Amino acid sequence: MRISQRCKLDTSLDWTAYVSMAVVLSVLTGLILTRIAPDAILMAALTALVITGILTPAEALQGFANPGVMTIATLYVVAAGLKETGAVQWIAHRLLGQPRSLQRAQLRLLIPASVLSAFMNNTTVVAMFIPAVQEWAHRLRFPPSKLLLPLSYAAILGGTCTLIGTSTNLVINGLLQSQMGISLGMFDIAWVGVPVLLAGGTFLLLFANRLLPQRESVIEQVEHAREYSVEVVVEPNGPLIGKTIQEAGLRHMQHGYLAEIQRGERLLTAVSPQTELMAGDILGFIGAPECARELRGVHGVRPANGDVRKLNIAHHRRCLVEAVIGPDFAGLGQTIRESRFRTRFQAVILSISREGRRLPGKLGDIQLRVGDTLLLETDHDFVEQYRYRKDFLLVSALNDSTPPNFKKAPLALVILAAMVGLSAFSILSILEAAFLAAGTMLATRCITVSKARRYIDLQVLVVIAASFALGAAMTKSGAAQAIAELMTSNVTSPWLALAMVYFVTVLFTELITNNAAAVLMFPIAVEVAEQLNVNIMPFAIAIMIAASASFITPLGYQTNLMVYGPGGYRMKDYVANGLPVSLLVGGAALCFIPTVWSFGGY
Template sequence: MTDALSIAALLTQGTVLAVLGTLAFTRIAPDVILMAAMAFLVISGILTPGEALVGFSNPGVMTIATLYVVAAGLKETGAIQWLAHRLLGQPQRLRHAQLRVLLPASGLSAFMNNTTVVAMFIPAVQEWAGRLRLPPSKLLLPLSYAAILGGTCTLIGTSTNLVVNGLLQTEMGIGLSMFSLAWVGVPLVVVGGGFLYLFADRLLPNRQGVLEQLEQAREYAVDVVVDDKGPLVGKTIADAGLRHLSHGYLADIERHGRLLTEVPPETELQAGDILVFIGDPECARELRRIHGLKPASGDVHKLDIAHHHRCLVEAVIGPDFGGLNQTVSESRFRSRYQAVILSISRHGGRLTGKLGDIRFQVGDTLLLETAQDFVDQYRYRKDFLLVSGLHDSTPPDFRKAPVALGILGAMVVASASGLLSILEAALLAGGGMLVTRCVPASKARRYVDLSVLIVIAASFALGAAMTKTGAAAQIAQWLLLSDDLAPWAALALVYLMTVVFTELITNNAAAVLMFPIAVAVAEQLGVNFMPFVIAIMFAASASFMTPLGYQTNLMVLGPGGYRFTDYLRLGTPLSLIVGATAVGLIPLVWGF
């Protein structure tokens, strides 16, 4: 019997290592990896089908699914934009502007999905920074970090908290209330937010002057062709109205294989001239309105979409994009997404050279021409982390923003007062969003990210196998190093291990994998397991050092023109401060 258990434990540990390695070092979709691991555990007999599928009925997972609908109502009504424009104000100094970003971002993300908060704030902050002539690179990363910190204050602030609370309910019969985590979360917001307020300006880049940074934060090269049957043939550049565009300038002309640079305004246009314009994303929309110019990319005409149904979209490549490290041509981008790439920006600057030969990287910002439903289709998929639709045909219905905020407030009050459980309150709030038409049912379905839900639910199978086979107890024994290790030191080790897992794989999967290990550590020390479980909640959210650890970090990579080193420079001290504060406070609230 012991041998059988040992073999099962070894198989489970091997499965966990394989999952970690595959998630960290390959581009296979996380839901595929976790479902494969779950299938192996069932087929090998380690888990029964009922044990393996328990995650799909977990209240935490179902709460996350329901909150997607609540977030959809807030997004579609523009409730966050409505609040953002009222809260951002007109500060005169960068420090005041940072404070105006930190406070609402952390406050809002305590009560709703922080990805939604950041997605709505990015265009608002960019437009606001442009108007105030402030560098967005000083504001967008603090926005992401503030949203992450704010999410730790309540049970619904981040999906990780709901997942771990679901595990506590099913495994231990214990449930946390809405504001249980605020005793530690609020001090973390104060300490972390204070650090960002004092040091973000010094540690974040401003690689050019303020105006140049604003102009180049999302700068593209857009190629158009002079139509041989159009009215521009024979006209000078000045007469054609191409000299004083609002959003870009004519940089070069490619004519019969020769490149003409620094072209004077009296240059006459010839049929077939390829004109290269440099500017922000709106430049492409401006050029589309000029009769006699057509996109240089022949792919645009191959789109099976009527011209009046097309729009311009700016999207950031995510970690699960299928064509990573492939060239644009190799990825068959147009046929896969029914979208044409007009230009690519990387680290805040445009990429030059032949578009088809550029290799995709995580964080690249693409300017696309595509169908109007592209934004809805890919808004919460990890192929792209969408920044904005630049020609959105369905602007938010701001009249319903107060209704959506009222539903959110009612959900928080009902749950916090104990009148309803978190799941019951979320179900009613989701229903309220549909009944009041804050979001149509058809759009609400698109917001529910099945791949994320599958990752979380399938992760439960790994956790169950680690507990059942004794693998978690064995890992806990290795982690403790010695039998007389102090509980505080063990808590710090569990926190550190969770942070490492979070930076390598998804935060929810890290939390589920660490849960049985944390419980086993507490059992071996003979102390209360609650401090260790709470530490997992905070550590799994505290991803500041890489753009890949947390989705909001990746979302600001392109718009802020950041490099990976910027995350290390600001995120490493923030991680240390947040970690030390959390490990110090948690045992004072949940004693050993």
């Protein structure tokens, strides 16, 4: 009887439902299989829904007025104030300490990373921790590969502990407010988030040391992290001609070593310290990125890359920069020559590191991939110009940019604590508390207006707001109801339905953006709850947790991709560590959610 009813409903669906599902499938295909920017894909879908008449313009643009979206935008400014004042580094340096074992080091890293991610954007937390962890690991003689992936996972898990911990939580809360009149408090989700964090964190402490890669000895792993090959040429008529390697001061470099000399058609390897230098010799050095900076101080050599001389930048304005290629980089899959990198970015690639290892061969013939770490020579303004864009995940100058204003770090932390307190005790709503905190950050000069404006990620905001239109179309057309009936056709247990919603959301999150996955699943979850005549809240909380539980691939969550290059990871490392973490987190969430939010009522 139930199946026949469902079949009758399916045949009664009008064209709007089929068009809505076709638009959603097109969005999923575009996000998974193409490199088109997610905001462009979502806005094209929104346009299609308006032009076909499925949604009115007001319905399609409703997401841009959602409180959750505005809260996310405001919190970008709060996080920017914490970053610019160095508040995160201020906390990290006091908590990381000098542990004597790798497990203790992981514990000291997991605690501050997860706690900070509960109250600020986890991408910002990870971006600030990566260089600190690399330096810390080098000092302690621990491999960074044992610490950076746990850092990303801890940031993700920490974000599930509060309503402001991740944008997904705010998005789902915004949908609950607008559609159900339900508003969650700051720490309501902690009843599930904290057990999930403890479960995932305990697994990392017990098993990450065994599962994470250590492909070389501890010291070698550290020394070869972000290893580059840098070539310089001996200048004709320069002061080094006729001098030996030893006399030229090139024997005992602090950050690298001379691996070979290209002399005409001959390649000299295992070079003796007594080898005399000749005009035009191309010296190949291998070492850390600082090796290139060290060679800049040697009089009589210049970069062997001819493109460096073509840079339209005064010599005193040049600097060395490291940049990690992101998924939105326009030249992915192209060689450096085909991508016209120098013309596009006014920067020259000196060397490339992939998975922690230098790439040999001619630079111009190397195809660029997501996660490649580039050593660039460019203008001082490059860091500020591209730090906030999507071409690169991380951009940092080797001689570092303006240091944070640590004097205002305590003030920024007080502002954050006040925001959390005002919201937690229901004195102000989360949006009002965020507005007040952001305004105070600007008024006290923890961050300037111009910098705050750059920190606001418009692409993320557009993706989230446009995703609301997809959810609205699925609901209005009846497509969400049809899919929910299909999911529950042979399911009578709300526990089983909850598990289905959770794991479908996890699958979507690994394939597309976490916020888009959450918004697409929400109307389906609402219909599933109505079909089973149970409370919507367990399903809403499940989507919150599942949309953040991206551990299996580097592409599912931005923090996973950020540590990909610096940690020298490969895809199998994410699967080996992320799959058990994902299953453990899912099991813990599905056990705790119905005990806090019963299926019977809110």
